[in-house]
Amino acid sequence: MANVTSLKAWQSLLTRTEQAQQTPIKALFAQDEARFQKYSLQAQNILLDYSKNPVDDATLADLLALVKEVGLDNWRDRMFHGDRINATENRAVLHTALRNRSNTPVFLDGVNVMDAVNRELARIKNFVNAVRKGRWRGYSGKRITDVVNIGIGGSDLGPRMVTQALKPYADDRIRVHFVSNVDGVEIANTLRPLNPERVLFVVASKTFTTSETMTNAQTARNWLMSSAFDERAVAKHFVAVSSNEAAVKAFGIRPENSFQMWDWVGGRFSLWSAIGLPIALQLGFKQFEELLSGAHEMDLHFRDMPFERNAPVLLALMTLWNSTFLGRHSQVILPYDWPLQRFAAYLQQAEMESNGKSVDRVGERVPYTTGAVIWGQLGIDGQHAFYQYLHQSNTVVPADFIGSIESSTPVRGHHEKLMANFFAQTEALMNGISAEEVARELAGQGLSEQEIERLLPHKVHQGNRPTNTLLLKRLDPRTLGALIALYEHKIFVLGVIWNICSFDQWGVELGKTLAARILPELQQAQNEGRHDGSTENLIRYFKQQREKLKS
Numbered sequence: 001m002a003n004v005t006s007l008k009a010w011q012s013l014l015t016r017t018e019q020a021q022q023t024p025i026k027a028l029f030a031q032d033e034a035r036f037q038k039y040s041l042q043a044q045n046i047l048l049d050y051s052k053n054p055v056d057d058a059t060l061a062d063l064l065a066l067v068k069e070v071g072l073d074n075w076r077d078r079m080f081h082g083d084r085i086n087a088t089e090n091r092a093v094l095h096t097a098l099r100n101r102s103n104t105p106v107f108l109d110g111v112n113v114m115d116a117v118n119r120e121l122a123r124i125k126n127f128v129n130a131v132r133k134g135r136w137r138g139y140s141g142k143r144i145t146d147v148v149n150i151g152i153g154g155s156d157l158g159p160r161m162v163t164q165a166l167k168p169y170a171d172d173r174i175r176v177h178f179v180s181n182v183d184g185v186e187i188a189n190t191l192r193p194l195n196p197e198r199v200l201f202v203v204a205s206k207t208f209t210t211s212e213t214m215t216n217a218q219t220a221r222n223w224l225m226s227s228a229f230d231e232r233a234v235a236k237h238f239v240a241v242s243s244n245e246a247a248v249k250a251f252g253i254r255p256e257n258s259f260q261m262w263d264w265v266g267g268r269f270s271l272w273s274a275i276g277l278p279i280a281l282q283l284g285f286k287q288f289e290e291l292l293s294g295a296h297e298m299d300l301h302f303r304d305m306p307f308e309r310n311a312p313v314l315l316a317l318m319t320l321w322n323s324t325f326l327g328r329h330s331q332v333i334l335p336y337d338w339p340l341q342r343f344a345a346y347l348q349q350a351e352m353e354s355n356g357k358s359v360d361r362v363g364e365r366v367p368y369t370t371g372a373v374i375w376g377q378l379g380i381d382g383q384h385a386f387y388q389y390l391h392q393s394n395t396v397v398p399a400d401f402i403g404s405i406e407s408s409t410p411v412r413g414h415h416e417k418l419m420a421n422f423f424a425q426t427e428a429l430m431n432g433i434s435a436e437e438v439a440r441e442l443a444g445q446g447l448s449e450q451e452i453e454r455l456l457p458h459k460v461h462q463g464n465r466p467t468n469t470l471l472l473k474r475l476d477p478r479t480l481g482a483l484i485a486l487y488e489h490k491i492f493v494l495g496v497i498w499n500i501c502s503f504d505q506w507g508v509e510l511g512k513t514l515a516a517r518i519l520p521e522l523q524q525a526q527n528e529g530r531h532d533g534s535t536e537n538l539i540r541y542f543k544q545q546r547e548k549l550k551s
């Protein structure tokens with residue numbers, strides 16, 4: 001592909017940035033009454049309203065022309081068909097096959113991967129039913145009541161987010177817990193109240209070499225042994241999810257207790273595989289299938305809908321416009337659905353590990369900003385924390401507001417209050433409040449002219465803050481599946497436009513290598529390695545102080 005910045009649509013978009021910065025979004029509504037109808041769409045159970053963005057018909061036409069010029073349709077086909085589009089790792093990208101409920105063949109090197117996917121799903125189903133129905137028992141013959149998932153990054157964030165989000169659909173048979181951090185506090189706190197006879201550990205690691213996960217798995221094993229005193233207990237209390245069979249075996253987990261992952265599933269796109277075991281164990285296999293079905297429906301939408309009615313494409317284009325062209329480099333995710341409290345953390349890995357890159361597919365430095373900084377938390381709590389910044393700071397932060405028409409846990413009188421805030425915030429962020437309006441309001445309260453003058457600049461809200469609104473019918477397994485897939489495809493579209501490889505993550509390796517080098521320095525009394533002046537002194541100080549604290 002030619003350098004994306006030289007494409008006609010890119011060049012045309014550049015000419016539109018000044019006007020977009022100068023025209024308030026609310027003025028665009030005044031110019032075009034049909035804006036909502038034109039700039040919103042329904043995808044499965046999700047309404048996406050992107051009308052509160054600084055785009056007009058001409059800008060949108062350029063943005064849509066750009067996705068055509070970069071060959072998105074071709075890239076999309078290549079992904080669905082199992083081409084090795086993860087070029088730096090020479091891998092296909094086939095998380096869509098994991099939820100391919102139509103079961104149409106997907107060939108990789110002449111082999112239909114659906115056979116392996118279906119085989120593994122059947123194993124997951126049997127296993128989940130055995131645990132949930134009490135046929136799978138611990139070493140002393142007791143039922144399993146608690147599942148502890150040990151994994152990090154993509155082997156943690158997805159299942160952790162989904163099990164939290166779908167708790168209202170769970171029964172009380174199995175409680176799920178997550179341990180990701182190598183800070184011993186997490187595993188110690190998690191295990192303290194649990195009974196080893198009733199705990200099942202899922203060691204989830206695609207590589208089965210990740211230091212945090214392996215350390216926690218070993219600690220969990222020791223904990224089990226301190227109660228069972230018999231190595232054979234491991235078979236009853238440990239299962240693995242990995243693509244590294246040899247390492248799983250070396251850990252002592254039998255092949256029949258090991259679930260497969262494939263190199264064509266990226267960690268951050270893996271919750272649809274056996275990495276989703278905690279989800280299926282908590283909710284039952286049927287609900288897990290619902291989640292897969294929702295994602296599959298979004299896959300079909302992404303694959304089949306024209307770009308101008310395609311939710312992932314439009315969501316991506318709003319981010320592209322706001323960040324790369326208008327220079328708003330961070331993006332906040334604001335769910336107004338309590339169960340989605342880990343959604344921003346999940347998206348942070350999905351988006352930032354995928355698109356936080358600075359060279360293109362052939363290794364040339366790209367001259368534009370890629371991946372936005374993703375952050376956020378529950379919107380209603382954010383209102384009493386950082387919304388001040390969103391409304392009145394000098395930095396414009398585009399926001400995604402996510403809410404539901406119906407609460408998954410209705411409590412009389414609550415949902416309307418929550419949603420009143422949801423709607424109020426996007427309105428306030430766009431419209432702001434002008435000096436004239438503030439002056440009128442203060443005069444109405446009886447303030448003197450002097451007082452009004454003093455207070456006025458502090459109370460003005462500039463507005464003109466872009467937002468997307470995603471309104472779900474209800475946060476159920478199917479809709480959540482669709483919502484996650486919507487964002488996955490958004491990430492893919494952005495990667496295609498930015499011409500970067502969204503499916504590798506080389507940027508996490510250097511820190512891991514250095515940590516492995518520093519570890520023996522911390523374990524030994526002397527022998528600090530050669531580091532920069534700051535790091536070397538910090539390590540020395542740490543060790544000296546540690547000795548003092550011991551004495």
Ligand code: F6P
Nearest residue numbers: 153154155205206207210267508
């Ligand atoms: O450190 C980054 C990363 O490689 C992620 O991409 C991945 O999701 C996570 O670590 C965990 O890796 P694994 O599943 O191999 O333990």
